Amino acid sequence: GFASLDHHRALRQGFPEVIFCEGKTVLQVVAIAKTLLRKNNALLATRVEPPVARALLRVSKRAVYHEAARVVAIAPPKLVRRGAVLIVTAGTADIPVAEEARVTADIMGSKTDTLYDVGVAGLHRLLGQQERLHDARALVVVAGMDGVLPSVVGGLVRQPVIAVPTSRGYGAHFGGLAALLTMLNSCAAGVGVMNIDNGFGAGCLAHRINMVGEA
Amino acid sequence: GFASLDHHRALRQGFPEVIFCEGKTVLQVVAIAKTLLRKNNALLATRVEPPVARALLRVSKRAVYHEAARVVAIAPPKLVRRGAVLIVTAGTADIPVAEEARVTADIMGSKTDTLYDVGVAGLHRLLGQQERLHDARALVVVAGMDGVLPSVVGGLVRQPVIAVPTSRGYGAHFGGLAALLTMLNSCAAGVGVMNIDNGFGAGCLAHRINMVGEA
Amino acid sequence: GFASLDHHRALRQGFPEVIFCEGKTVLQVVAIAKTLLRKNNALLATRVEPPVARALLRVSKRAVYHEAARVVAIAPPKLVRRGAVLIVTAGTADIPVAEEARVTADIMGSKTDTLYDVGVAGLHRLLGQQERLHDARALVVVAGMDGVLPSVVGGLVRQPVIAVPTSRGYGAHFGGLAALLTMLNSCAAGVGVMNIDNGFGAGCLAHRINMVGEA
Amino acid sequence: GFASLDHHRALRQGFPEVIFCEGKTVLQVVAIAKTLLRKNNALLATRVEPPVARALLRVSKRAVYHEAARVVAIAPPKLVRRGAVLIVTAGTADIPVAEEARVTADIMGSKTDTLYDVGVAGLHRLLGQQERLHDARALVVVAGMDGVLPSVVGGLVRQPVIAVPTSRGYGAHFGGLAALLTMLNSCAAGVGVMNIDNGFGAGCLAHRINMVGEA
Amino acid sequence: GFASLDHHRALRQGFPEVIFCEGKTVLQVVAIAKTLLRKNNALLATRVEPPVARALLRVSKRAVYHEAARVVAIAPPKLVRRGAVLIVTAGTADIPVAEEARVTADIMGSKTDTLYDVGVAGLHRLLGQQERLHDARALVVVAGMDGVLPSVVGGLVRQPVIAVPTSRGYGAHFGGLAALLTMLNSCAAGVGVMNIDNGFGAGCLAHRINMVGEA
Amino acid sequence: GFASLDHHRALRQGFPEVIFCEGKTVLQVVAIAKTLLRKNNALLATRVEPPVARALLRVSKRAVYHEAARVVAIAPPKLVRRGAVLIVTAGTADIPVAEEARVTADIMGSKTDTLYDVGVAGLHRLLGQQERLHDARALVVVAGMDGVLPSVVGGLVRQPVIAVPTSRGYGAHFGGLAALLTMLNSCAAGVGVMNIDNGFGAGCLAHRINMVGEA
Amino acid sequence: GFASLDHHRALRQGFPEVIFCEGKTVLQVVAIAKTLLRKNNALLATRVEPPVARALLRVSKRAVYHEAARVVAIAPPKLVRRGAVLIVTAGTADIPVAEEARVTADIMGSKTDTLYDVGVAGLHRLLGQQERLHDARALVVVAGMDGVLPSVVGGLVRQPVIAVPTSRGYGAHFGGLAALLTMLNSCAAGVGVMNIDNGFGAGCLAHRINMVGEA
Amino acid sequence: GFASLDHHRALRQGFPEVIFCEGKTVLQVVAIAKTLLRKNNALLATRVEPPVARALLRVSKRAVYHEAARVVAIAPPKLVRRGAVLIVTAGTADIPVAEEARVTADIMGSKTDTLYDVGVAGLHRLLGQQERLHDARALVVVAGMDGVLPSVVGGLVRQPVIAVPTSRGYGAHFGGLAALLTMLNSCAAGVGVMNIDNGFGAGCLAHRINMVGEA
């Protein structure tokens, strides 16, 4: 078969296997989705192009397509969202990655909030919202171009910060490498870094951190 | 002056400014250490070469030199350690970075434990200790060479995992770049990555996550 | 002329020159295929896009188009397949590369078997099939993203392992470079590495190893 | 001969040819210095290791060795310093590069001032000194590690900003490449970037900008 | 909201926030443009593709589309242009980047002039125009391929030079990286470097330098 | 104007300025071609896409479009070709670059010959043609993938060898970088290297070497 | 403890855990060696610097220090060597890596032979020894600089070829990267690649392949 | 044996095998030198460190140590030098590489001349010597840092130009990579590039080109 699904994952990690749609045919995605849904009654599919989204929406009426996030999600029945995850972006164009993170954390059971387009070119936009930073259990900070926002946020708070570089940029940006390196070398301590554009991973890690506060 | 110390940091982030000794003269380190100690009654200095260590040990009788970790630390008086941070390594040569992480989390107030030299070349060494993995609030996984251990640990647990690549390796390892890329591309979700050899950052982030469980 | 075919190759290496179709026009491929077929009565063409495939299918009725593998093959008459080559993948999206390897080894005269989508995010999928690993003479392990599967397989078996990184991934994957570096730095000994997406080379090497057991 | 000196440079650019000492023998440096001094009655030598410094100090009593900057300088007689160049650093270890910039601008005829160790990990250190930023005609901002300080300064001021990455850092810093890329991708407009550790170039450019205000 | 505009920027830096259109939808760009225009009565949008340009031209009759520069601009009422910025290119294909720089400096209030296609393959083209080089307060030098022109110009003048690498080239040019490195390593002192293709940043920096002469 | 043509080049270097068409509009190319043709009565345009070719063919009846080479050429009247340049390729897909070299050398006045598809996978193809190698004054060797052919040819002959890497390859080929590095590190002495896919440069250099034998 | 030895490895893979000495202290190496020797009565330690070698020679009288290979080895009692592994090098300076491979294969139980310094700059040296190539079950080909020898050998034989790049080279060799890329992109099929300087891995893989012929 | 000397090379290529001393022991170099000298009565050894030089000077009284070039050479008896090779450098620190080229071409039988330290920062130094450029049959142009000199020379002459990047530089020079890329992307046609610091290769190629004029 083309897939050996990990049906044990929900038990082991609290949420079923997630479908990463890049490199899979529509037929493969739908077949995997049906099996996962039957076993787990919940679903998360990422990197969903419109034709795949349409096919997944036909699989279940509960399926929701988060277009900006390129995600299709089916929440487990009676999901209660808890804690507080805050998603921050430097610019408008970083929002798709931020939304992938937000929807992921949300569907796994975290309360989420957002603070978008507060990059350091106009620093007062961030400094005027410091209270919202202090209210979260975990922060996800998404930035392209120079990728400096996580360093600045990391210097202001005492909570865990998850930095996500985006591929937004040009020239010596090298598809997000510049922002990634900025974040890995951050002078602010307590900042963990995700792969470029990996909103899913950031949302998942933020949720896990958030859950530490529930145990 | 050669230093503008951030005396506000302990208040803002729970622990005073840490001295990163690389690129500073012995005189500079000692002067900074004395000022920080006077204001905060606690100290952490990393990347401490032996001559710097000797100078710092003369600054205070409470100073302890953790040689493997290349760290000098002075715990705040009456520090109570809480929660549970587990530090895991793939090999023996990853231990210095792991110890930098462990001492950092410890001095900031986390209970720490270790599981060293359990790389995937002999997988049973890790699989036989799975319970210890599940007992921690946050895991730090340190690996050089191929850097695969965080992916395997990340697939086994539901807690946040902090992956730290080390510069141990040769050839196409490029000073830790190979292990770093492995970790950034991990198929396991919920893994945040630190800079190569950044045990300090990992210990700090693990402590912050651990503290989410205390709030 | 645009091609100086190596008509001596079947004699020297047991199988005629293979047509690598990228960068050749349809007319060039067809002309080369006809000449090779006339001299050798067998054919392998790789990286075959659909229009090229259609043209090659018209060259001979015995030609078979393996779509997932992007390969057109004509087996030598009365080919007897021998030994045992096992092809393993980490994910579903690695299958095209794996199939290029499988069809190559098959057409050269190896018995082949497959074990797909058993990546370390759900380790039990691999551990539950260890016997199949031990039954092969040579293993081809195909993985994208973090590329960790060959390290894990290499730690479990005593046979030669051929690792093939795929370009599946994003961000700091750099078109397969991340997985390639993981494999080159594998802690498991006895792992040889192929170029990114080079299923053909892996199949060919696996077949050569397999034939060592026939001599 | 081993050197073809550019005796026309003082006329053309306002200051004689500068001796970059790396890769030259002590004898070569001294011979060049003597010739330049005779023709121009001023001298700047950079990247001066102690033995070279000692030899240069013997060439003229007016020679001054700026040890932190690794520079030997002889000011032109009756030099009047004008305007205002401000040199800023993120950390203590960036000071050598900053001092190379400062001495260069100074010896060419600019008034200089400094603001050291005001990195974003403790942002109030910079924000509390904003007036000093606004008083300069040109700002040189020197930073290693994540290299974010120029982006933040660039967002606060309306003057030209010259960003200088330093090789201070480790791991995925790659000898200053990380900081360099951060600066090249700065979201703040009006930031020009120098080569890693190129304090000399920064001082020279700052002086040229400063002189625009004198014309 | 998808945008937190920096309405304070005109006050702080002399010109309102500029819209970087890459990665924003047409609707987002138009909404941002309207708000900025209402508050500032001036506008600059860069990286404007034709459909975005058409939408912006409908926002205000004063909007002008500079096609070669891919810029839409609305000059502040009664703008008086001052000083002198010269834009130089090595080849014809570098002109789009040069025009982005020129329009930016122009709309911010600088007088601009151009000298295009004077690369070193035919050096007399540049040497015959040296007087025009000496008449500017700031020079922007744009070059692709080997990127050597800024080094040559930098050796001829005493004013600040802003070097802009372009992505024009092939093979080991790596999207402009070759030209960027040439410029960063320039033997000519007083050359500041911008990101690849960043005409906007160069125009902005040239304008700021030009204004030093007005204060 | 958009072009400052180098009308002095034919005098200085024996052939008029060549039009590199990438990044120029059809109108620009045609205008430049007309001017050059009027002054020099000869023309070479490289990287000519079909629409540009059609426009150039309308400029002069003598214009010839070499499709495989992507070149349009007009030979100077009464051109006498001299000497001997040999163009060698490793594979069929390297022919376009080889033809760009051949047409360039030809139009400048060199006699040319070719030996295509003689890569080392079937070494006898090259070894059987050694006499032809010895008959040339200069050899151009074009290869993609591993780029080893120039090393082998360089070990067999005593004439100058020009190595040209091509972008043909995949995976860790990185657009020709792998072949380029092979050639730069060649163990065979007397091998000069061109940029990836730079057939034009190779043809031009081969012609210059060939002309040394005519002086 | 600093080491969790894999005592199950001899059973699983036919030879006990090997000690990679880089990054371990002398005390650690000796302690590990004693434990391994007690359990397995055989030992292999690689990357052994002289002081470590001296310490290991004191651990057992049977220990042999292979200086060129930087290896200390203790053969299992009554080891019978079988089959045929041939180690080939391009140059004299590649011999240390080749010897690491040879000693590894030997101690594991393979018969080994060598053919050193037969690079393609003087091709007749290799072509005159083709029979020895055909007599092996597996070939290890070690080369630095351009790394072309494995491509040439791979085109001549029908057995599995293991290519090992060495760090021997300079300039654009980048510590062996150039040779590594050459080998990964080899036009010859059936070539598996090891990490730079990884003689141990090559010897181990060659032995495993050799053993396929014994089963 | 550790060396398989290519005794056929003098016949095939006009000069015996050259000893590249890096990575060889003194004993190996001396043994190789004696054998080569006996067979050919001429010798060239490059990258000769002082102890190796002393050993080689004892091998023959005719041996000469060119210290700046790090070369030991023994000219063939009655060598007649012919033609004209010109070696040009941008700076003083490039001279060692230039001298390696000069001595190589000289010992092989070319007349050589030099023009050192004429980089573009002071362009008149080169422009004032144009006649000497036109008198050579082949030019070797050596440059570090930005590596722009070959582009400028290549635009002035009609002869073949060999560009040699040096590792002289710092920061984003990456050991010569910046200069190498500049040269590979040169806008001037007819420029062939050597590996970083490869003076030997440049001298050898220049000699071969020079000899085309003798045939």
Ligand SMILES: Nc1ncnc2c1ncn2[C@@H]1O[C@H](COP(=O)(O)O)[C@@H](O)[C@H]1O
């Ligand atoms: N061509 C350009 N290159 C780089 N930055 C730009 C360019 N055009 C505008 N900007 C800046 O980029 C920022 C836009 O960030 P945002 O639109 O919020 O993602 C603004 O601060 C602009 O000043």
Ligand SMILES: Nc1ncnc2c1ncn2[C@@H]1O[C@H](COP(=O)(O)O)[C@@H](O)[C@H]1O
């Ligand atoms: N956006 C994403 N980025 C990275 N990994 C993902 C993403 N979405 C899903 N995954 C994970 O990727 C794995 C899918 O592997 P595969 O078998 O190839 O589908 C699953 O374990 C998912 O948890």
Ligand SMILES: Nc1ncnc2c1ncn2[C@@H]1O[C@H](COP(=O)(O)O)[C@@H](O)[C@H]1O
């Ligand atoms: N295929 C080619 N590769 C590199 N350079 C070329 C090529 N074709 C033409 N040129 C050169 O590129 C320069 C064109 O610069 P421009 O057209 O002004 O941007 C001319 O000097 C040509 O000699």
Ligand SMILES: Nc1ncnc2c1ncn2[C@@H]1O[C@H](COP(=O)(O)O)[C@@H](O)[C@H]1O
């Ligand atoms: N998928 C593949 N990857 C790499 N090499 C291949 C592949 N398919 C065929 N080849 C080899 O590539 C060579 C083709 O060279 P060419 O003359 O350019 O067609 C032949 O020697 C084939 O054995």
Ligand SMILES: [Mg+2]
């Ligand atoms: Mg914004």
Ligand SMILES: [Mg+2]
């Ligand atoms: Mg171990």
Ligand SMILES: [Mg+2]
């Ligand atoms: Mg799967």
Ligand SMILES: [Mg+2]
């Ligand atoms: Mg500080």
Ligand SMILES: [Mg+2]
């Ligand atoms: Mg032009």
Ligand SMILES: [Mg+2]
């Ligand atoms: Mg072929």
Ligand SMILES: [Mg+2]
């Ligand atoms: Mg040799």
Ligand SMILES: [Mg+2]
């Ligand atoms: Mg000089």
